[in-house]
Amino acid sequence: MSIIEFKDVSHQDILQHVSGSFREGRITTFVGPSGAGKTTCLKHINGLLSPDTGTILFKGEDIAEMDILELRKKIGMAFQSAPMIQGTVYDNLNLPKAIFDETLDRDRAAELLHRVDLSEALLDQPVKSLSGGERSRVAIARTLVNKPDVLLLDEITASLDYRTVKEIERLIRKLQQSYGVTVIWITHDLDQARRVSDDMWFLKDGELLAFGDASFIDETDNPVIQRFVRGED
Amino acid sequence: MSYIELATALIFVVIPLALTLVLRLGLERDIIIATVRSIIQLLIIGYILTFVFESDSPIFMLLMILLMIVAATQNIRRKGDGIPGIMWIIVLTLVTIEALTMGLMLGLGIIPFEPEKVIPISGMVIGNSMVLSLLFLNKFKDEVERSDDVIELILSLGGTPKVAIDRSLKNAIRTSMIPTVEAQKTMGLVQLPGMMSGLIIGGADPMEAVLYQLLILFLILTTASISATLVGYLAYPRLFNEKMQYIGLTYRK
Numbered sequence: 491m492s493i494i495e496f497k498d499v500s501h502q503d504i505l506q507h508v509s510g511s512f513r514e515g516r517i518t519t520f521v522g523p524s525g526a527g528k529t530t531c532l533k534h535i536n537g538l539l540s541p542d543t544g545t546i547l548f549k550g551e552d553i554a555e556m557d558i559l560e561l562r563k564k565i566g567m568a569f570q571s572a573p574m575i576q577g578t579v580y581d582n583l584n585l586p587k588a589i590f591d592e593t594l595d596r597d598r599a600a601e602l603l604h605r606v607d608l609s610e611a612l613l614d615q616p617v618k619s620l621s622g623g624e625r626s627r628v629a630i631a632r633t634l635v636n637k638p639d640v641l642l643l644d645e646i647t648a649s650l651d652y653r654t655v656k657e658i659e660r661l662i663r664k665l666q667q668s669y670g671v672t673v674i675w676i677t678h679d680l681d682q683a684r685r686v687s688d689d690m691w692f693l694k695d696g697e698l699l700a701f702g703d704a705s706f707i708d709e710t711d712n713p714v715i716q717r718f719v720r721g722e723d
Numbered sequence: 724m725s726y727i728e729l730a731t732a733l734i735f736v737v738i739p740l741a742l743t744l745v746l747r748l749g750l751e752r753d754i755i756i757a758t759v760r761s762i763i764q765l766l767i768i769g770y771i772l773t774f775v776f777e778s779d780s781p782i783f784m785l786l787m788i789l790l791m792i793v794a795a796t797q798n799i800r801r802k803g804d805g806i807p808g809i810m811w812i813i814v815l816t817l818v819t820i821e822a823l824t825m826g827l828m829l830g831l832g833i834i835p836f837e838p839e840k841v842i843p844i845s846g847m848v849i850g851n852s853m854v855l856s857l858l859f860l861n862k863f864k865d866e867v868e869r870s871d872d873v874i875e876l877i878l879s880l881g882g883t884p885k886v887a888i889d890r891s892l893k894n895a896i897r898t899s900m901i902p903t904v905e906a907q908k909t910m911g912l913v914q915l916p917g918m919m920s921g922l923i924i925g926g927a928d929p930m931e932a933v934l935y936q937l938l939i940l941f942l943i944l945t946t947a948s949i950s951a952t953l954v955g956y957l958a959y960p961r962l963f964n965e966k967m968q969y970i971g972l973t974y975r976k
Binding site (some may be wrong): 536537538539540558559560562563566567569571573574575585586589590632633636 | 968
């Protein structure tokens with residue numbers, strides 16, 4: 491069953507008539523060359539951007555008709571740069587609560603750190619002292635505070651070493667299996683996409699060339715995708 | 724002071740001119756333009772003030788204040804480039820500050836309704852508001868550009884634009900107010916403030932000069948806080964659209 495569906499979505503000259511869906515509870519990766527419109531697509535799902543034409547459905551409902559702030563709480567997003575506010579790890583985990591004048595229980599903050607394989611001893615550490623891998627994990631833990639239905643990941647492993655990349659991949663798979671969260675993941679690394687994907691979307695120049703079960707990436711007879719897979723694009 | 728004495732004072736322009744020529748700083752053109760402009764502008768304003776004071780008409784007084792607001796707006800506008808509608812935000816801020824401070828001072832009988840009092844004090848209020856707005860816009864744009872990822876992060880978590888930009892806005896307000904507060908701490912120790920010095924040179928009783936200067940200091944504190952806050956709270960919504968999406972600074976091509 492699809493949880494999110496794009497219907498003929500266009501945005502400026504970045505996305506062109508994109509129609510496709512994301513299946514609930516699965517990991518879908520966005521692949522394609524740079525400038526294909528992957529991040530723009532992701533921001534549309536969270537309501538950070540809106541289509542010029544076309545509609546996006548979340549659980550069958552047009553997101554343009556929904557309360558945008560409620561939608562954003564249901565769709566967590568981890569950005570490539572893992573932006574942090576100044577302060578400690580706890581301050582950052584508390585951010586999704588603090589913006590509504592609420593406070594995150596410290597026990598729950600510790601539990602969230604455990605979920606992303608970090609020690610609760612980090613809670614009072616300044617975020618400046620975190621390694622790249624720890625920062626990514628804190629960013630993922632922070633998106634879990636609102637208990638989202640969908641997790642959007644924008645190249646979260648782009649600047650990490652290979653070992654940390656593999657750990658983050660395992661972590662995302664664990665979160666998806668344990669909590670049934672739907673994951674939509676942009677990656678520039680095709681091998682990573684093959685490792686983690688249930689489904690894939692292939693975008694080029696703002697057009698969705700193929701989507702569905704990830705096996706299409708190696709079985710397709712589309713010459714554009716074949717060229718990308720061979721590393722020629 | 725006579726015009727001959729003023730001409731003699733031009734020696735103080737010759738010194739920096741000589742320095743810039745010797746050191747090849749390339750500032751000679753700017754120094755000459757600045758000197759000529761200041762002489763012309765101040766002489767014109769001197770004649771206008773003499774006319775307004777002698778006519779004793781509230782209409783000319785209001786026109787003077789309006790002229791100050793227009794000139795200050797022109798000066799600030801370019802700094803606000805990237806924020807749609809910044810010109811009207813600045814006009815509204817300056818008019819509000821002038822109306823509020825003058826309303827209070829006249830209403831509470833702190834100063835009499837005379838051009839000799841209202842115009843110079845308005846000049847100081849509007850001038851200070853202009854400087855504060857410039858400082859604020861500079862810092863605010865810098866903050867917004869540096870933390871656009873955090874702004875989008877907070878929006879993505881379901882925060883409103885106000886919450887998303889809160890840190891940048893308050894940092895910019897705080898930073899732009901610091902020079903005013905710091906300057907007041909050393910007032911009278913390091914330097915004698917301009918207005919007080921002017922009054923004393925003009926032959927006024929030093930204590931009377933001090934009392935007027937204190938009034939101006941308190942006014943400037945109010946002006947500083949209101950200018951930065953008003954410009955900030957009127958400007959930030961222009962960085963978002965009605966769908967609570969961040970559009971950021973939009974520079975005209």
